[in-house]
Amino acid sequence: MSGRCAFRIERLNVWLDSKHVLKDVSDVIIPRNVVFSIMGPSGSGKSTLLKTLNRLVETYPNARVEGKVLFMGEDIFSMDPVKLRRRVGYVFQQPNPFPHMSIYDNIAYPVKALGLAKSKREIDDIVKDALMKANLYDEVKDRLHAKASALSGGQQQRLVIARALALRPSVLLMDEPTSMIDVVGARKIEELILQLKKEMTVVVVTHTPQMARRISDYVLFLYDGRVVEWGPKEVMLEAPENDLTKMYVAGRFG
Secondary structure, three states: OHHHEEEEEEEEEEEEOOEEEEEEEOOEEEEOOOEEEEEOOOOOOHHHHHHHHOOHHHHOOOEEEEEEEEEOOEEHHHOOHHHHHHHEEEEOOOOOOOOOOEHHHHHHHHHHHOOOOOOHHHHHHHHHHHHHHOOOHHHHOOOOOOEHHHOOHHHHHHHHHHHHHOOOOOEEEEEOOOOOOOHHHHHHHHHHHHHHOOOOEEEEEEOOHHHHHHHOOEEEEEEOOEEEEEEEHHHHHHOOOOHHHHHHHOOOOO
16 A cells, blocks of 8 residues: 555654644555545544645644655655645635635636646636536536625535646645535535545545545544544444544544
8 A cells, every 4th residue: 555655644743832733643544546534523633634734734833743744755844835735735624715706716816826827728728627526617607707705605615626626636635624514515525525536635634423434435533633543434434443433433422
């Protein structure tokens, strides 16, 4: 598996201010072209781990990171963080489209800013392709120049995903992407996640074993900043080894 992994994490420790958030996260391998879910109760360090994978955690004041994270075999801490974040996209829990921009410009703006297209036609093609991959194109194709703020919450989240996909990442990180939207929108996001793994690795933070069961190939259980265990979904959700994992999956805490 090591030759086909998107990420390998060893001896990772993260402090935010004086709080030791991630504690010796080691021996974690995230394979390519899978859905890898990180689950655990609130405050367990899930979002911090996700933000470490593309170095967003370093944008926090007084953040300190120690350890090794390899992305496609390369140490992320020796990479240009801007280039890393282009290859490793991030979708936040709260949908965050550029509210005063149109649907079209939400996707076109970063494409133009990064010089990923040379002509209007190329940009048009990228916008259309990204919206189609995000299962949003048919819903917005007749109002591409309407404000993004006019979309529903679920549509806004899919627009944000389309914006990330337009940069053609190898990995997409998603922090509880369905928690702020309605049930119908959430189901569309889950369907989209399952489609995306054909082209990329998707790492998803969730606090619900139910969602992990529906979408995951692998699941990692994080508790108090430490990895309790991780492995294939079938093992983690049906026959976990650790008692903490068993209790969490059974809904006895969290």
